[in-house]
Amino acid sequence: MIKLLLIFQLLFIHAICQAQTANDFFTQQQYAKALTLLQDMDTTVANLSMKATCESRLGLLKEAKKSYLQILNQDSTNLSAIAQLGSIYDQEYDLPKAIRYYRQLIQIDSTNSYYYKINAQLAIKAGLKSEAFLYFAHAHRLNPKDIGVLRDLSELFLANDQLEEADSLLHLAYLQDTTSLQTIMSKAKMEYTKKEYAEAVRFLLKTKGRIDLNPYYQKMLGYSFLQIDSFDLAISHLEKLLHEESNEYTHYYLATAYSKKEQWENAIYHFDLAIKDAISPNLFVYHANLGDIYTDLHQNREALKQYEEAYRYKPDPKYIFFKARLADEYYKDKQIAINQYNRYLKTKHFQKEWNDYARKRVLYLKELKHLSNK
Numbered sequence: 001m002i003k004l005l006l007i008f009q010l011l012f013i014h015a016i017c018q019a020q021t022a023n024d025f026f027t028q029q030q031y032a033k034a035l036t037l038l039q040d041m042d043t044t045v046a047n048l049s050m051k052a053t054c055e056s057r058l059g060l061l062k063e064a065k066k067s068y069l070q071i072l073n074q075d076s077t078n079l080s081a082i083a084q085l086g087s088i089y090d091q092e093y094d095l096p097k098a099i100r101y102y103r104q105l106i107q108i109d110s111t112n113s114y115y116y117k118i119n120a121q122l123a124i125k126a127g128l129k130s131e132a133f134l135y136f137a138h139a140h141r142l143n144p145k146d147i148g149v150l151r152d153l154s155e156l157f158l159a160n161d162q163l164e165e166a167d168s169l170l171h172l173a174y175l176q177d178t179t180s181l182q183t184i185m186s187k188a189k190m191e192y193t194k195k196e197y198a199e200a201v202r203f204l205l206k207t208k209g210r211i212d213l214n215p216y217y218q219k220m221l222g223y224s225f226l227q228i229d230s231f232d233l234a235i236s237h238l239e240k241l242l243h244e245e246s247n248e249y250t251h252y253y254l255a256t257a258y259s260k261k262e263q264w265e266n267a268i269y270h271f272d273l274a275i276k277d278a279i280s281p282n283l284f285v286y287h288a289n290l291g292d293i294y295t296d297l298h299q300n301r302e303a304l305k306q307y308e309e310a311y312r313y314k315p316d317p318k319y320i321f322f323k324a325r326l327a328d329e330y331y332k333d334k335q336i337a338i339n340q341y342n343r344y345l346k347t348k349h350f351q352k353e354w355n356d357y358a359r360k361r362v363l364y365l366k367e368l369k370h371l372s373n374k
Contacts, residue, residue, distance in 0.1 A: 026050050033055045045071055049080065061088050077108050086118070094127045100295075113142035117149055124152075132156065147173045151186055163194065181210060185217065193222050197227035215245035223253050231257045248277040252286060264293055284314035291322065300330040316349035321354050334365040341365075 026034040035054040041047045052067035065088055071081040086101035102122055104113040116197055122136030126354040136153045139146060157166035170190050173183050175277035187205035204221045207213060213221065218241045225234035255270035271293070274286045286292045287310035294303035304326050324340035331337060341358040349355060 002207060006041075009208070023050070029057075029350065035181060043070060045074055045078065045359060048074075052081070052084065056084065056088065061092065064088060079105060079108060082108075082359075086122075090125075095122065098122055099126065111142065112150075113139045116142065117146065120149075120152065129156065130157070145176060147176050147180065147183060150176070151183060154186065154190070158190070160192065161202040166190065167194070181207060188217070188220065192224060195227075198222040201228065215241060219245070219253070222250075226253055226257050226260075229260070231260045234278055235261075246273075246277070248274045248280060248282070248286075249279060250313065251313065252282070255286075255289065259293065264297060267293055281313075282288065284310045284312075284316070289311065293321070295322070300326045304330070317349035318351075318354075319345040320347065321349070321351075321358065328361060330367070334369055336370075338362055338365050 017098070023034075031054040035051065037274065038047060038051040038054065040356075041051075043246045048067050050072045052064045052071065054268035055064035055067060065085060068081040068085045068088075071078050072085075082101050082104050086098045086105070089098035089101065096335075097118075099122055102115070102119045103110070106119060116135045116139035118222045120132045120139060123129070123135060133156050136149055136156065138151060141148045147218045150169050154169040154173070155165075157169065167190055170183070170186055172183035173180075174187055177183060184203050184206050188200050191197075191199035191203060200220065204213065204217060204224070207217075214303045218237060222234050222238040222241060225231075227235060235254060238250055238257065242254075248278065251270040251274035255267045255274060258264075258270065260339075268290065271286050271290045275283060275290075278286065281286070285287070287306045291303045291306035291310060292374065294300070296305060304323055307319045307323045307326070311323075320340060321344045324337055324344050328334070328337035341362045344358050345362075
């Protein structure tokens with residue numbers, strides 16, 4: 001009997017030592033070592049929680065799910081196990097199951113703002129924007145100081161073209177923490193959307209020395225410099241951006257900046273590249289700008305070609321009018337100009353002054369042609 005008691009005592013001491021060692025390994029984040037010990041320990045909720053965490057941290061998600069389900073078999077309202085199962089299914093992109101578990105959290109505790117927040121974030125992933133808005137609104141009501149919720153709500157309002165509401169919420173987030181990089185960049189985007197380009201520049205420059213702006217924000221900075229007439233800075237930033245991202249917009253902004261500085265060769269070069277790279281419906285803009293440049297350079301033949309291309313991509317009567325004036329100046333055969341002016345008049349363009357001018361020129365050129373034939 002004494003021998004049996006001694007064996008039980010030794011087993012009890014061993015179990016305590018094993019539990020302490022497992023706990024030590026867990027605290028030291030030695031999850032593999034902790035898990036080895038936990039495999040042979042009692043399946044109490046505490047041990048299963050530690051085991052499931054180790055499995056999750058080691059990427060053993062299938063095993064972790066089994067452990068969390070074992071916990072729920074013992075305690076069906078265990079919030080930690082429910083939250084972790086939701087998180088794992090979220091990681092695995094099994095959104096319906098993740099939603100099911102996350103919603104359980106709110107059913108058990110409807111006073112926790114965090115539960116509404118993670119439900120909202122998951123709803124956005126699932127494309128359920130209306131649900132996301134309601135969850136974020138609840139989270140904000142329960143915790144008005146949550147910067148992440150303020151930012152996310154602002155994004156939803158912005159996506160719904162509710163600029164004033166979006167701006168107001170983002171301003172509150174910024175007041176909470178003026179050093180937050182994520183909020184600063186959101187503020188820059190907001191000011192850019194509002195076309196407050198000087199403010200967009202101010203916020204983007206606050207990131208200097210802290211992060212390297214990705215191409216999206218570099219382009220935003222370059223364009224904002226362009227809009228506030230800081231052409232040299234716009235060119236500097238956009239030329240650097242070409243090493244990371246060369247597309248039609250970067251070339252278009254650069255071309256515009258060079259045009260403002262009357263560096264025509266560089267402007268033409270980048271407009272040509274914008275046309276070459278174009279995948280947007282903006283081809284008419286690039287051709288029209290080239291038409292303007294070639295007109296200023298008195299290269300009328302090339303200008304005529306560019307305006308015709310602009311009209312092909314967007315049949316705006318003004319391009320025909322520009323062609324008519326150029327033809328009037330460029331061709332000795334005035335019938336070409338007469339044809340273009342008549343072509344313009346047939347469009348019934350709303351510009352009264354241009355219409356009057358075109359009619360007068362047609363009459364004059366016809367008279368001139370008649371006199372020259374005598």
